[in-house]
Amino acid sequence: MAIILFDDNAHHTLLPLTYTRPVADLRIGILTIAEKWAKYLNSDFSFYTRDYLQAKFPLTIQDDNIFINGSVCPDEAVVEVIKNLGSGQALRYKDILIAVKLKDIYADNFDPYGKYTDELIYNDELVVLTHPEDIFRKNDTELRKDFKLLTAGRKSAKLSSTNTIIGDDFFAEEGVRSECCSFSTLNGPIYLSSNTEVWEGTHIRGPFALCHHSQIKMGTKIYGATTIGPYCRIGGEVNNSVVWGYSSKGHEGYLGNAVIGEWCNLGADTNNSNLKNNYSEVKLWDYPTRSMRKTGLQFCGLIMADHAKCGINTMFNTGTVVGVSANVFGGGYPPNYVPDFGWGGADGFEEYGFDKMMETTARVIGRRPHRNFDDAEKAILTEVYKLTKPYRK
Secondary structure, rough: EEEEEEEOOOHOOOOOOOOOOOOHHEEEEOOHHHHHHHHHHOEEEEEEEOOHOOOOOOOHHHHHHEEEEEEEEEHHHHHHHHHOOOOOEEEEEOOOOEEEEEEEHHOOOOOOOOOOOEEEEEOOOEEOOOOOOOOHHHHHHHHHHHHHHHHHOOOOOOOOOOEEOOOOEEEEEOEEEEOOOOOOOOOOOOOOOOOOOOOOOEEEEEEEEEOOOOEOOOOOOOOOOOOEOOOOOOOOOOEEEEEEOOOOEEOOOOOEEEEEEEOOOOOOOOEEOOEEEOOOOEEEOOOOOOEEEEEEEEEEEEOOOOOOOOOOOOOOOOOOEOOOOOEEEEOOOOOOEEEOOOEEEEEEEEEEEEHHHHHHHHHHHHOOOOOOOOOOHHHHHHHHHHOOHHOOO
């Protein structure tokens, strides 16, 4: 049985975060959505996504296939229903298709917006990602679910006695290094993955997850619900944020109610506001409508897509969206929407030269010996550069 995670309209409404990946490759909680489904179903997975992403995220069709909506986070209840679907039977939640089981002869014509003769309606609540802010907004729920999923039947490794652990919902994998730090699980669980480091004087309140090969620098203060993805280096003050992986916020500065993509770098003393001075509702730039969209949130900080960078002392206003491969620098507040491949700051933006951007990206990825800036990666950025050109006019 092949598990195929498909994109629907959420791929559009989650831009710019999904320009460079399928929806199911988004990290929320501890795992990506695809990794969650793989754990629950004990199966490998592939992706049904945009054509230009398919080389990096391939599609595999077998004799029997379950197509699952990549914007839906699994839980035990919905997984059980999906397991029991018959061939040709579909499962719908509100106005979206959750899953459909198809033989290979029908799988080639799969339509994520299609109607099926035999459809079941799922009435329980589900965690579904629709907009970028849903990632930090629903991260608390997913952190708790993933913690239970990953720690069931396992025993935590021991940390040095110089650390203080408050509460019981704490788990460290083998290879975690930490000295003279405090971990409080009174508000939620804490999960430290393998080969991570938490440097001296750090204070962490759960729920929190630190993914493999990441580092928390000395004196860092982290509040839940926060996830730091693999191969990151984090310092300063962080609150209710998700940093996906291979990104750095290595210095002082505040990051709150934020989502930071892969291969991003926040310069020293970068800060984002997450609350307007008049305490009013925060709006975010919306790609489908090319206008500001009401979020219904009072606290909403920074959304930064893959490969974006900002210089030292950058100040981001409440509800700022920074596009793919944007480079922000200079004094003052940049606008609330920084276009993909934008180069500049408060005084305005020009287009980041494509060749120059590609050279920088190759250098950044080249610093990781196990990662390669290959043809598939280059083709994705080339296509995203073309797709986003209208937003830079």
